Amino acid sequence: METSKPVRGQTLLIRFGIATGLLLIAVMIGLSGRGSAQAAPRPDPTNGGFTATPTATASGYTATPTATCVPTSTPGPEEIDGRMTGGGSVFTEAGVRVTHGFELHCSTSHVPNRLEVNWDGGNNFHLETLTDVQCTDDPAIDPEHPAADFDTYTASGTGRYNGVDGATIDWVFTDAGEPGGGGDHATMTVTDAGGNQVLSVSGELHNGNHQAHREN
Ligand SMILES: [Ca+2]
Numbered sequence: 001m002e003t004s005k006p007v008r009g010q011t012l013l014i015r016f017g018i019a020t021g022l023l024l025i026a027v028m029i030g031l032s033g034r035g036s037a038q039a040a041p042r043p044d045p046t047n048g049g050f051t052a053t054p055t056a057t058a059s060g061y062t063a064t065p066t067a068t069c070v071p072t073s074t075p076g077p078e079e080i081d082g083r084m085t086g087g088g089s090v091f092t093e094a095g096v097r098v099t100h101g102f103e104l105h106c107s108t109s110h111v112p113n114r115l116e117v118n119w120d121g122g123n124n125f126h127l128e129t130l131t132d133v134q135c136t137d138d139p140a141i142d143p144e145h146p147a148a149d150f151d152t153y154t155a156s157g158t159g160r161y162n163g164v165d166g167a168t169i170d171w172v173f174t175d176a177g178e179p180g181g182g183g184d185h186a187t188m189t190v191t192d193a194g195g196n197q198v199l200s201v202s203g204e205l206h207n208g209n210h211q212a213h214r215e216n
Pocket residue numbers: 137138139140141142143150151
């Protein structure tokens with residue numbers, strides 16, 4: 001009887017010790033788990049779910065990649081150094097003869113640039129300023145001789161219509177070799193100072209010749 005008391009007390013102590021130990025282990029595991037959960041990187045919803053890692057640099061700032069410039073416009077045609085001379089007749093749809101004579105360069109700054117157009121018994125356009133010009137090579141057109149780097153002269157200008165300033169002209173002349181009546185074309189549209197179209201003609205030369213040249 002007397003020897004059983006210490007044995008029960010020891011058993012209780014051992015059980016208490018085991019229980020306390022288990023509790024401590026459980027608490028430590030719990031703390032340990034919570035600590036590791038806090039240490040794990042959290043996905044950044046603004047960065048595609050990835051956590052950005054700042055990179056220290058000598059200046060203290062992270063280098064930002066510069067955008068590469070991509071050309072969005074196509075380069076224009078290569079400027080051709082040349083001129084076109086000549087003249088001739090074309091007819092409107094109504095059968096009105098339109099005559100023209102010219103000396104024109106492939107640059108607005110290369111002067112002189114002259115163009116005279118006469119039609120219908122007294123109407124006249126006189127070019128004063130070449131405002132825009134483009135000399136181009138149409139693969140389907142052969143200007144033959146002399147050697148030239150273009151065959152098509154497309155331009156705009158301002159001038160006088162029947163002596164009145166403020167008129168404009170848009171035109172295209174082509175040189176398709178010789179004779180001029182064998183394929184050279186002229187297209188011209190003249191608008192007076194009031195905005196009225198006073199001439200519109202497009203066709204093959206009936207006589208005359210357009211001649212493309214190199215400047216040198
Ligand atoms: Ca050509």
